Amino acid sequence: MISLETPKKFKPLVTQAHQVAAEVFRPISRKYDLAEHEYPKELDMLASLIDGVNAGGEIGGAGAAGVRREKKGSDNGANRNGSNLSTVLSVMELCWGDVGLLLSMPRQGLGNAAIASVANDEQLARYDGRWAAMAITEPEAGSDSAAIRTTAVLDGDEYVLNGEKIYVTSGERADLIVVWATLDRAKGRAAIKSFVVDRENPGLKLDRLEHKLGIRASDTAAFRLEDCRVPQDDLLGSPTVDVKQGFGGAMQTFDNTRPLVAAMAVGLTRACLEETSAQLEAAGLKIDHAAPAYAQHAAAARLQAMEADYEAARLLTLQAAWMADNSKPNSLHASMAKAKAGRTCVEVSLGCVELCGSLGYAETGLLEKWARDAKILDIFEGTQQIQLLIVARQLLGKTSADLR
Amino acid sequence: MNATERGMGLSLRALNRLAGSGLLDRVGQRSRVERLVYHGTRQGFRAAGATSRGFIAASKLARPARQGHARSSDLFDISLEEEQQMLREAIGAFAAEQVRPAASAADGACATPPELLAQASELGMTTLGVPEELGGVMEERSAVTSALVAESLAHGDLGIAFAALAPGAVASALGLWGDAEQQATYLPAFTAENPPAAALALVEPRALFDPLKLTARARREEGDWVLTGTKALVPRAGEDELFVIAANADGLGPALFVVESSTKGLLVEDEPAMGLRAAATGRLTLEDARVPAAALLGASSPEGEGRREVYLECVQRARIAWCALAVGAAQAVLDYVIPYVNERVAFGEPISNRQAVAFAVADVGIELEGMRLLTYRAASRADTGKDFARESALARRLCAEKGARIGSEGVQLLGGHGYVKEHPVERWYRDLRAVGVMEGALLV
Numbered sequence: 069m070i071s072l073e074t075p076k077k078f079k080p081l082v083t084q085a086h087q088v089a090a091e092v093f094r095p096i097s098r099k100y101d102l103a104e105h106e107y108p109k110e111l112d113m114l115a116s117l118i119d120g121v122n123a124g125g126e127i128g129g130a131g132a133a134g135v136r137r138e139k140k141g142s143d144n145g146a147n148r149n150g151s152n153l154s155t156v157l158s159v160m161e162l163c164w165g166d167v168g169l170l171l172s173m174p175r176q177g178l179g180n181a182a183i184a185s186v187a188n189d190e191q192l193a194r195y196d197g198r199w200a201a202m203a204i205t206e207p208e209a210g211s212d213s214a215a216i217r218t219t220a221v222l223d224g225d226e227y228v229l230n231g232e233k234i235y236v237t238s239g240e241r242a243d244l245i246v247v248w249a250t251l252d253r254a255k256g257r258a259a260i261k262s263f264v265v266d267r268e269n270p271g272l273k274l275d276r277l278e279h280k281l282g283i284r285a286s287d288t289a290a291f292r293l294e295d296c297r298v299p300q301d302d303l304l305g306s307p308t309v310d311v312k313q314g315f316g317g318a319m320q321t322f323d324n325t326r327p328l329v330a331a332m333a334v335g336l337t338r339a340c341l342e343e344t345s346a347q348l349e350a351a352g353l354k355i356d357h358a359a360p361a362y363a364q365h366a367a368a369a370r371l372q373a374m375e376a377d378y379e380a381a382r383l384l385t386l387q388a389a390w391m392a393d394n395s396k397p398n399s400l401h402a403s404m405a406k407a408k409a410g411r412t413c414v415e416v417s418l419g420c421v422e423l424c425g426s427l428g429y430a431e432t433g434l435l436e437k438w439a440r441d442a443k444i445l446d447i448f449e450g451t452q453q454i455q456l457l458i459v460a461r462q463l464l465g466k467t468s469a470d471l472r
Numbered sequence: 473m474n475a476t477e478r479g480m481g482l483s484l485r486a487l488n489r490l491a492g493s494g495l496l497d498r499v500g501q502r503s504r505v506e507r508l509v510y511h512g513t514r515q516g517f518r519a520a521g522a523t524s525r526g527f528i529a530a531s532k533l534a535r536p537a538r539q540g541h542a543r544s545s546d547l548f549d550i551s552l553e554e555e556q557q558m559l560r561e562a563i564g565a566f567a568a569e570q571v572r573p574a575a576s577a578a579d580g581a582c583a584t585p586p587e588l589l590a591q592a593s594e595l596g597m598t599t600l601g602v603p604e605e606l607g608g609v610m611e612e613r614s615a616v617t618s619a620l621v622a623e624s625l626a627h628g629d630l631g632i633a634f635a636a637l638a639p640g641a642v643a644s645a646l647g648l649w650g651d652a653e654q655q656a657t658y659l660p661a662f663t664a665e666n667p668p669a670a671a672l673a674l675v676e677p678r679a680l681f682d683p684l685k686l687t688a689r690a691r692r693e694e695g696d697w698v699l700t701g702t703k704a705l706v707p708r709a710g711e712d713e714l715f716v717i718a719a720n721a722d723g724l725g726p727a728l729f730v731v732e733s734s735t736k737g738l739l740v741e742d743e744p745a746m747g748l749r750a751a752a753t754g755r756l757t758l759e760d761a762r763v764p765a766a767a768l769l770g771a772s773s774p775e776g777e778g779r780r781e782v783y784l785e786c787v788q789r790a791r792i793a794w795c796a797l798a799v800g801a802a803q804a805v806l807d808y809v810i811p812y813v814n815e816r817v818a819f820g821e822p823i824s825n826r827q828a829v830a831f832a833v834a835d836v837g838i839e840l841e842g843m844r845l846l847t848y849r850a851a852s853r854a855d856t857g858k859d860f861a862r863e864s865a866l867a868r869r870l871c872a873e874k875g876a877r878i879g880s881e882g883v884q885l886l887g888g889h890g891y892v893k894e895h896p897v898e899r900w901y902r903d904l905r906a907v908g909v910m911e912g913a914l915l916v
Contacts, residue, residue: 069553070616071545071856072849147549357865358784360911361872363682376870379849379863380842387845390548404838453831460830463806463837464814470822471830 072383075149078157085158088114089165089335094434097166100285101437105277107241108172108285115174135324135392136184136192150393152324156331156385163335164342167441168285170332177238178202178449179246181328182262182321186304194301195264201242203233203291211454213248214257218293220249227263227303229271229296235448239289240277243267247293251309259309264302271296282440326402326449327388330409333445334382337413340438341375344420347427367423374416381409400462407455410446417442518741518757521733524713525668529656536652537603539613544856550848552620560620566595567628572896575629578750579899582742584635590666592636597621599663601644601915606655607663608647615789615851615916618644619796622914623844626800627807630903631750633797637914638707638751641790642670644915645716645728649770649782654730658714668713673703673756674790674912683787683911686726688719688758695765697721697729699737699758707913709740709754716769717758718783718912727779728769728786737761747902748910786912788864789854793914795847795867798875798907802840805882805900809833813885829885836881839874846870851916872908879904 074082092114100108134155162170170176179200187195209215218231229249236245245265252259265272275290300307348354353368361369384405391398417439421428428435446452461471552560570588578584592598600618602608610617618640625633643662646655661668674683688701699719706712713733721727731738743755770782813824813833823829850863879901883890890897 069542069545069549070551070848070852071547071549072845072852073544073548073858075548076546147547147551149547153548357861358684358787359682360680361869361908363680363685372865372869373873376846376866376873377842379846379866380839380870383845383849384838384842386548387550387841390550401841404841407834408838408842453827456831456834457827459834459837460824460827463833464810464824464830466824466830470825471827 072386074157075153077149078154081154082157082161085161086164088117089162093162093165093169097169097285097434097437098431100168100172101282102284104279104284105287108169111169111173115176118173118176134184135181135328148393149390152327152389152392153386156327156389159328159331160335160338160382160385163332164339165335166285167332167336167445168283171237171283171286172241174241175199177242178325178328179242179244179264181325182246183264183304185321185324186262191264191301191304195244198243199238199241200244200246200264201236201238201289203236203239203245203247205235206232207234211451214260216248216250216260217253218247218249219253220251220261220263220298222251222300223297225300226297227300229263229265229293229298231293232275232291233293234290235278236289236291237286237448239291240274240287245272245291246304249293255309261307262304263298264304265293265296265298269296269298281443282437283444322450323399323402324392326406326455327385327392327398329445329449330381330385330388330402330405333409333413333442334378334385336438336442336445337378337381337409337416340413340417340420340435340442341371341378343433343435344371344423344428347424370419370423374412374419377408377412378416381405381412384408400459403450403455403458403462406450407452407459410452410455413442414439414446518739519710521709521735521738521740521756522669522711522713524732524734525661527657527661527714527732529653530660531656533652533656536650536655537605537647539601539603539608539610539647541857542612542614542855544858550845556617556620559617560624563595563597563621563624564627566591567625567633571625571628571632575632575750575896575899576893578629578632578635580749582744582749583752584632584750588632589636592625593639593667597625597636598640598643598667601640601647602659602663603647603655606647606659613648613855615792615854616848618916619792619847619851622793622796622916623800623803623847626797627804628800629750630797630801630900630906631748633800634707634748634914635751637793638672639667639670641672641793641913641915642714642716644789645672645769645786646730648785648915649728650730651766653766654769658730669708669711670714670716671706671708671712672716672786672790672912672915673706674718674787675704675706675910677702677704677755681911683718684726686718686720688717690719690721690727690729692722693762696762697765697767699729699731699761699763701758703756703758704743705745705748705753705910705913706740706743706756707748707751707753709756710742710752712740715756717756718786719758721768721779725780726783727771728783729763729767730769731758731761731763731767735761735763746905747899748906784861786915788850788860789915790910790912791864791868792847792850792854792860792916794907794910795843795850795864795871796916797914798871798904799840799844799847801900801904802836802843802875802878805878805897805904806833806836806840808895808897809836809882809885812889832881832885836878839870840878843867843871843874854916868907875904875907 134151179202220227247263250259273292278288355368355372388398388401388405421439599608604611690697690699715731717729737759738761739757740754771779816823846867850860850867853860882897883901
């Protein structure tokens, strides 16, 4: 039965996340935007609270680990609202507060989502409670992640990693870094594996922290891996190079993390729309939903159009998460959600700055910051263009060789 | 477990109808030329409305019959009920086998073959909003089911879907807001053999038309209502026997009136448009058309209490219905362009190997999915008694804008081939623009 409302059982979680966003994130938003690279210590207590929520039983899924999929077999065909859905719902709320701070939440990194997606049970237990960042991008390989040059060579019972990694979100602060490296560059995608590297590993050398357009509360690190030795047991997924299976495991992470990033974009978009509605109302303008767009004030009509795009992005995101909860293949819908939410948050945030004029543009408010934060959401975890490639290949039935 | 227990409310009678309806019968069609001649001679003439059958209340109802509400679900869910799935498949088959092949000729002739309309009404599409005790098939009102029906039918052709579903809007209006007398008088005809053509007329011919600021007027005179004004793009105006007409009633504001086509002072003329041609759109002029006080729809008292809410609900439900048509037609565009761009070769390879083409297809897919979700959400809120003013407005906004863009993209992807009538995309381009123009006329 079609029902696209927030499920009743997640309402307490959503309320809680909203309170955190309003009471913890918003008051320190500007502070850590200005103080780039400073650790937001306010978040430590919050992280413990989230751990508590997650441990609290059935609802779960307030954080990145919520993307772990149920094993098939338990599925009796009944509709499920599980941790993928609850996670995107809470991420939306938290990013209504602040995207940069969400990315800085201890133990809620994309590396944690990757571990939750592909680690075996033993590994899952071993990494429990640790904060994991994700290292895929290299100076010469961004969207083309199959082209990465970081190598892993088995030497005894350890892999030896060599290469360079950039754009590692929370790279300085995390306990673990999930590093993508190739076992054999000649074998392409199939040889790419992910390795969990301890931040204290002497072979892992922090090069620098980036200065960015937005999400400045979140640290973005560059590393060198120099003969970085990693125990065999820290390889995620299967160690064999199965050319048929291809990217398999590594890419599977994206089906789960893209809805999360889409959810971040949705949360930020709503923050912009709410603020702009309030500003327009103060200026004496309100959307009249009964009237056609062309019969409204141009600013109200624009706001309504932006709201419609927001609603589409939001529902696409919930749909992708719901599909994951119900063991339906969702890579098409995950990419649709990410594409729509990514571009919507950029268009809406910039549109809102324009509508609010100097109030939107000046640092006295947060709109200008949100418009800067927004841009990354259309880039990381797969740019707009990569999402369109994935969607197009699926709709057209094409391989990555046909449609490059 | 029966359908009702599952909270669905679609009785098996509806499905039996589908099974027994002779879906595979071929539709006879008058030749296209004959229709063009017919149409050409009528163009420019104003005529009295069709002669309406004698609508008489055969039996009295103690109180108006109403369909129930669905229970709201506690969970987020995008899956269809089994019955909805079956209905969608059956109507999808009808749309593919009967509607699509007839679409081009119907567009050219500005008329849908009567046989096709008869089949559609046999399938029960126009009686989804009729309460069960008055011969309807649905125990519970389901805007979601109505939207699914509209979407599936529009995948065949938007114009024909409009023509086929238009009488259902009047039946729904009576089912939702009619009083016992109005229901007893008019509804039985809709479930009988040979149901009447009927139309819900809101749109007026002027720029920046706002359904809440009507220029058509209803004034009180000797206990009657006297209507003046003009309504545009009324489906099958010349054949309709019954209208529900929106007018600004003195002292009440916008309100709905039930008007029989034989009413003196009611004139119709053809008004063919850019699209929706299969629905034979016409203009309706009211020159002091006098109807009894009882013609006011949705008033809970003689003073007209409650009719503003009814009118707003009408506007909102209509918007959802148009969104559903847009979703069906936009899906048709996507389904058509995919094989085309995969097969069309330029510069030595399929054009879909180029990102400029492939990304355009991806965008159609993404926006279409958003349109669908917004439409379903608005409909499901209507079903569960939640407010849906904002949701229906946002769905309309998205479907009007992206729908038109998808229509344009469909033509663009076929290039010159898209511009000629050999392919249906030019028709979809014209039809999809209607979603931002139309108000009323259909209801979920």
